[in-house]
Amino acid sequence: MSLKAEISESALSAVDPKQYREGMSRLGAAVSIVTTQGKAGQAGLAATAVTSVTDQPATLIVCINSLSRSGHTIEENEVFAVNVLSADDQYVAEVFGGYTDVPRDKRFDVGEWQIGATGVPVLKTAIATFECRVTGQNIVASHRVLLGEVVAVHLGQKAEPLMYFDRDYRKIEL
Template sequence: MCITQEQFKEGMQQLAAAVTIIATAHNGQRSGLTATAVCSVSDSPPTLLVCVNKNAFAHDQILAAKRFSVNVLSKRQVEVSNAFAGRYEDPSEKFKTGDWQDNAQGIPVLQGALVQWSCALTQVVEQGSHSVFFGQVEAVAMADDAPLLYGQKSYKTLSAL
């Protein structure tokens, strides 16, 4: 049985997920995007995977830099999510929203993010319109807040059942 691209997208819109910003920098130019396709792979060595559309400017920047950060947004960072989901002629314009600082490797990390992971690119797997980037975690920082989630075409946060 085959489904359409629209049916697939509609189904995926029901899947609630943490909202993250994937960020990188190469040759002095920052780039990043909002993403929900992020998950842990292994704790030994600590590894994450992120799925990035090949048409995104940040895609080729991640390949060139061989490093990226994964910044899990808190419920207070909706504005940052919206800025990084938008399209800009100059990708560095996105970084005017939020408090961004460069880590020891020169990769931007978002201050106040629920979690900041700094990763070294270890493997790339191409699948359809996206590349799956595997990153070995080199550093982590955490804040105390509630996560920003996205599901059913809107932002949400956690509440106890």
């Protein structure tokens, strides 16, 4: 049996943004710190909009608000790392998410960092880190969607992941 929905074009754009945001707040997501360093400088931000695209070649996407200074820095540097956080790194997420009084230029003073193969900051306590080079991007409404080919993977200790659900940080016990 074939199902066919007849939806008018106006109905497709009629979703209330507030209701959409509320629904998306119920989609649990892993918390990562996206970092970059290069000719345009050093930057980092907290992100939950990260997902795998394919494993051959290893590729992921990350979505960043177009107004983000860090997003522009990543674009210019052409490299970034996705540092997947454990529950123990919640404060790092709060700092990079702008939820503390730590100034932007002091964010990397929080947490233990090392320089990765691409020259980007890699969080030593991350569950996993994916170093990427930017291979494409697209602007979709308010966000920049970056396509990154993974050039290095660092596996940390298995630990409880830090999740974001219902507008708050959550821990998932293993």
